[in-house]
Structures are given as structure tokens and as C-alpha cells.
Amino acid sequence: MRDISSLRLPSLLPVNQTHGESPGPSPACVERPSGGVLRRDLGGLGGGPTNPQANPFGSTLHGAGPGLLRTGLEAYGGRILDSSSVFMQSNITQYLSDPQYYFQVNSQYVRNKLKVILFPFLHRGHWTRITEPVGGRLSYKPPVQDINAPDLYIPLMAFGTYIVVAGYALGVLGRFTPEALTLQFSKGILGWFLQVILIKGLLYSLGSGEAPLLDVVAYAGYGFAGTSLAMLARIFWSYLYYFIMPWFCICTGVFLVKTMKRVLLGGPRSYERHPSRNHYFLLFLAVVQFPMLFWLSNISG
Amino acid sequence: MAKEFPVPPVVFTPSTPTHRRHPPPGMGASPPPAFAPPRPSTSSAANPLPFMSFDVSAAAASSSSAPPLFAGPIGVGGSGASFEDEPPLLEELGINTRQIWRKTVSILHPLRSADPSLHADADLSGPFLFLLSFGLFQLLAGKFHFGIVLGWVTVASLFLYFVFSMLSGGRRGDLDLYRCVSLVGYCMLPMVIFSAVSLFLPRGGGLMFGVGMAFVLWSTRVCTKLLAELASSGDEHRGLIAYACWLVYMLFSLLVIF
Numbered sequence: 001m002r003d004i005s006s007l008r009l010p011s012l013l014p015v016n017q018t019h020g021e022s023p024g025p026s027p028a029c030v031e032r033p034s035g036g037v038l039r040r041d042l043g044g045l046g047g048g049p050t051n052p053q054a055n056p057f058g059s060t061l062h063g064a065g066p067g068l069l070r071t072g073l074e075a076y077g078g079r080i081l082d083s084s085s086v087f088m089q090s091n092i093t094q095y096l097s098d099p100q101y102y103f104q105v106n107s108q109y110v111r112n113k114l115k116v117i118l119f120p121f122l123h124r125g126h127w128t129r130i131t132e133p134v135g136g137r138l139s140y141k142p143p144v145q146d147i148n149a150p151d152l153y154i155p156l157m158a159f160g161t162y163i164v165v166a167g168y169a170l171g172v173l174g175r176f177t178p179e180a181l182t183l184q185f186s187k188g189i190l191g192w193f194l195q196v197i198l199i200k201g202l203l204y205s206l207g208s209g210e211a212p213l214l215d216v217v218a219y220a221g222y223g224f225a226g227t228s229l230a231m232l233a234r235i236f237w238s239y240l241y242y243f244i245m246p247w248f249c250i251c252t253g254v255f256l257v258k259t260m261k262r263v264l265l266g267g268p269r270s271y272e273r274h275p276s277r278n279h280y281f282l283l284f285l286a287v288v289q290f291p292m293l294f295w296l297s298n299i300s301g
Numbered sequence: 302m303a304k305e306f307p308v309p310p311v312v313f314t315p316s317t318p319t320h321r322r323h324p325p326p327g328m329g330a331s332p333p334p335a336f337a338p339p340r341p342s343t344s345s346a347a348n349p350l351p352f353m354s355f356d357v358s359a360a361a362a363s364s365s366s367a368p369p370l371f372a373g374p375i376g377v378g379g380s381g382a383s384f385e386d387e388p389p390l391l392e393e394l395g396i397n398t399r400q401i402w403r404k405t406v407s408i409l410h411p412l413r414s415a416d417p418s419l420h421a422d423a424d425l426s427g428p429f430l431f432l433l434s435f436g437l438f439q440l441l442a443g444k445f446h447f448g449i450v451l452g453w454v455t456v457a458s459l460f461l462y463f464v465f466s467m468l469s470g471g472r473r474g475d476l477d478l479y480r481c482v483s484l485v486g487y488c489m490l491p492m493v494i495f496s497a498v499s500l501f502l503p504r505g506g507g508l509m510f511g512v513g514m515a516f517v518l519w520s521t522r523v524c525t526k527l528l529a530e531l532a533s534s535g536d537e538h539r540g541l542i543a544y545a546c547w548l549v550y551m552l553f554s555l556l557v558i559f
Contacts, residue, residue, distance in 0.1 A: 073477065074477045074479055100467065100470060103467035103470070104470065105541070106537065107538075107541060110541065152467075153464070153467075153541065157544060160460070160545070160548040161548065163552070164551045164552055164555070167555040170559075171555060171558060176555065176559035178446070178556070
């Protein structure tokens with residue numbers, strides 16, 4: 001923003017005034033000699049100083065307001081999202097895999113994946129992820145080519161839908177304030193985080209903790225799809241909620257169990273070493289979806 | 302009974318038509334201004350603009366008079382004949398009102414698609430106006446949402462920028478964060494109209510929902526079209542981007558409806 005001291009505004013008081021006198025007929029505003037015509041050559045941006053005059057009163061921000069803001073935002077935006085090749089060279093790759101992989105989706109993938117999440121019993125195919133040899137190592141195919149690959153688009157959109165539907169549900173109950181919505185947002189973030197910890201802990205205890213963090217984040221976020229659908233149903237008829245919500249809890253549980261089984265099978269340690277322990281942990285994962293998703297869809301909390 | 306207090310006599314020397322606020326009593330010839338920059342004409346020539354010059358020596362000398370009402374450099378800045386050569390204030394600030402009006406009119410028509418070439422140069426002053434008027438209409442409805450709208454627009458455009466740039470796989474085309482904020486702000490125009498219309502609709506009725514959905518769809522349509530056109534790689538992910546834009550504008554419709 002421009003420094004206020006660099007604005008050359010005329011004085012707004014009539015200059016002849018003293019305390020005892022009434023103000024004379026001097027104009028309250030000054031007519032500019034150049035009129036109100038904007039010069040066209042600046043366009044909408046006006047970056048850079050237009051009058052670099054030797055100005056003892058001028059500040060360094062003269063004429064650079066919108067241009068500075070734009071270049072700053074460009075730099076920040078570009079820096080936040082580096083291209084994937086530069087990303088791979090940075091040190092973060094040991095903790096976070098490349099996020100670009102999770103957004104290679106198209107609308108057909110999204111439709112089919114939603115069907116798998118919401119009705120996992122109807123999924124006829126297999127649950128393993130397809131691998132392909134890339135540069136001597138086996139890597140998984142991107143979500144566009146493989147229905148079982150995790151993606152980050154659906155969890156992000158499901159979370160957004162959860163927030164919007166929670167807002168509408170609050171409004172229908174008459175309790176909507178923006179602060180309540182922010183509270184719901186924080187609750188959703190917390191729930192997502194708890195799911196991540198749960199799944200990650202399960203994977204660690206069963207031996208295949210090398211699953212990438214963003215994979216786990218994606219799997220944890222799939223639960224929001226069913227939750228937001230159930231909340232939407234609750235807006236229209238509240239008793240519908242008590243049928244749909246357990247159904248979606250079961251569906252999310254089944255989806256997570258089947259996915260984790262494949263993830264565990266792909267791990268280095270053999271799956272058959274402690275079959276009963278694996279089964280109990282996976283059952284626990286499915287059962288804990290019930291309180292977790294009920295808590296998330298509870299609006300008054 | 303009115304209290305008597307001494308009023309310092311004001312002396313206007315006719316030979317110096319330059320305006321001084323409190324010519325110090327007892328000083329005959331006007332002292333040369335210690336702090337003011339040099340003027341183009343000599344101080345004896347008539348200055349048509351009623352400018353003030355901040356006279357440090359005079360103010361220090363006239364301790365009995367009241368202090369001037371404003372402080373700070375109010376005098377003419379710059380060397381030479383600088384005031385007449387300065388560009389207009391709006392142009393210096395980069396606010397091109399003609400362009401803002403053209404962009405607004407292009408979004409206004411709900412069925413005809415907006416012209417994307419107008420939005421190639423982004424600016425934030427149009428969105429600022431829209432957000433201000435949105436806040437104003439909300440204020441008329443009794444809700445004080447200025448800061449909330451500002452915060453939500455920021456978060457929403459960050460979200461859209463992130464999703465869009467991830468989906469287009471690094472080939473972001475022309476989209477950068479500044480342009481994204483500008484687009485989200487301009488496509489708020491239907492929501493501004495909705496908040497004006499909602500002042501006359503019955504609260505909480507189904508009519509409000511229906512009208513709100515129509516305006517949200519209008520916003521979404523315009524925003525998706527502009528995003529897809531401006532960032533040249535956006536065509537194959539149109540439905541995905543549209544859903545993200547729809548979520549953003551549903552969020553703002555929440556503010557209006559409830």
C-alpha cells in the first residue's frame with residue numbers, strides 16, 4: 001500500500017481561514033490541471049514508478065503499489081508449487097512423495113473411485129495396485145490408469161463438501177455463524193489427522209511402515225465422502241441419517257480394510273507371520289470408523 | 302458570560318499573496334520558508350492553487366497561536382513544475398476504471414459467456430470494490446462480515462490455485478496466484494447481486510435457496526470458463542475445476558442465506 005505521506009493531496013481547508021472568521025468561498029477541492037482523463041498506456045497495472053523525480057518528500061513506494069503486490073504474489077505462488085522435477089531434488093522427498101502424482105486424475109476416474117468408496121461390495125475387480133517398471137524400479141501407475149491408486153483430489157473435494165454441507169446443516173438448524181463453521185473446519189482437520197495417525201500406526205505395527213505419507217493421507221481422507229453424503233441426507237430428513245450413516249461407516253471400514261490388506265501384502269515382511277494379529281488390527285480399523293465418522297458428522301460438538 | 306481571551310491579531314501583508322496560515326504577528330516581510338521545496342515561480346507571483354506550505358520557522362515563532370490543524374508534509378512535493386505533470390491519482394495507483402467496468406459488464410450477462418481476453422491483465426481493485434459492496438449489502442441485512450469475507454476469499458483463491466495448478470500438472474499456463482485472486486474476486490459479482498436481491502426475499506424460505514442456487518451456478522459457470530480459458534491447459538479437467546469453484550461459491554452463498 002502506498003505510504004500516505006507520499007500522496008500529494010492539496011489541503012482541504014480554505015487557506016485564508018483563521019479561528020474567528022467564517023470560511024471564504026475558496027473551493028474545498030482542487031481542480032486537477034490534467035482533468036480526470038486516465039492515460040491509457042498504463043493499462044491496469046501501473047507497475048513501476050512513472051515519475052522518477054527527485055523528490056525530497058517522495059517515498060520509495062511511489063508508483064509501485066499494484067506492481068509490487070503482483071510480483072510478490074507471483075513469486076509466492078510459484079514458490080509454493082514448484083514443478084515436480086525441482087521438487088524431487090529437494091530434501092522433502094524423504095518425507096513426502098511427489099504430490100503431482102496424486103492429482104493425475106480425470107473425471108472418469110473420479111466417478112469410478114467414488115463408486116468404489118461408497119459401495120465397495122460392488123467392486124468386481126481386484127484391489128491391488130498395478131505396478132510398472134520405471135527406471136529400473138517398480139513404481140505404481142498413476143490414478144488415471146489404475147482405479148486402486150490413491151489420489152488427493154477426492155479427499156480434498158470431499159473435505160470441502162463436508163464443510164459446505166456442515167454449513168448448510170447448521171443454517172437449517174438456525175445455528176449458523178462463521179465462527180461455528182470455522183470450528184467445524186478445525187474439527188474436520190483434526191479428524192483427518194486422527195485418521196492418518198490411526199492408519200499410519202496400524203501400518204507401523206504390522207510391519208510395513210514404508211508406505212508414503214501422502215498415500216496414508218489420501219486413504220484417511222476418503223472417509224469424508226460418505227460423511228458428507230450422510231449429512232446431506234440428514235438435512236432433508238433427519239431419520240434418514242440413522243440408516244445411511246452406519247451404512248457409510250461400514251463401507252468406509254470395508255474399503256480401508258481391503259486397501260490396507262493390499263498395502264500390507266506389498267510390504268517387506270510377510271503377511272502370514274501373525275495372521276490373527278493382522279486380522280484383529282484390521283477389524284479394529286473398521287470398527288473405529290463408527291465413532292470417528294459419527295463424531296465428525298456431529299454438528300453441535 | 303463569554304470568557305474573554307486574547308485573539309492574536311492577524312496581519313495580511315498585501316505584497317505577498319502567497320497564503321500563509323498564521324502569519325506571525327509582528328513579522329513584516331515574510332520569511333523564506335525553511336522547509337518548503339522551491340517553487341516554480343517566485344513567491345511573489347500569484348499561485349492559483351491554494352496550497353499550504355508548512356512553514357517551520359513561522360510555526361516555531363508563533364507559539365502563541367494555535368497549532369496548525371494538520372501536520373506532515375502537505376506542501377507541494379517535487380522539484381520544478383511538478384504538480385501539473387503528475388499523473389492522476391487513480392492512474393498512479395493502477396486503477397483503470399474503464400477496464401474494470403468492461404470486465405464487470407462482461408460477467409454480468411448470465412447466458413452469454415464472458416470474454417476471457419479482458420481478464421488477461423489481472424487487477425485487484427475491481428474485486429476489492431465487489432467485496433466492499435458485498436460487505437455493504439450484508440451490513441444492510443444486519444450482518445457484519447467484512448473481515449470474514451476477506452479471509453474467505455483469500456483461503457478460497459489459495460485453494461483454487463492449488464487445485465488448479467496440481468491438476469494441470471505443472472503446466473500452469475498463465476495462471477498465477479495474483480490472477481487467481483483477481484478471477485475469484487470478479488466472479489463474486491453474481492454473489493454480490495444475490496446479496497442485494499436477498500434483502501427483499503423472505504428469510505429462510507425455499508425461494509431463497511432456489512435463487513441462491515441459480516446465482517451460485519452462474520458464478521461457477523463464469524469462473525470455470527475463465528479459469529479454463531486463461532490457463533491454457535485447463536480443458537480436460539473442466540468438470541473437476543467446476544466442482545472446486547462450485548464449492549467456493551456455495552461457501553459464500555452460506556453467508557448470504559443464513
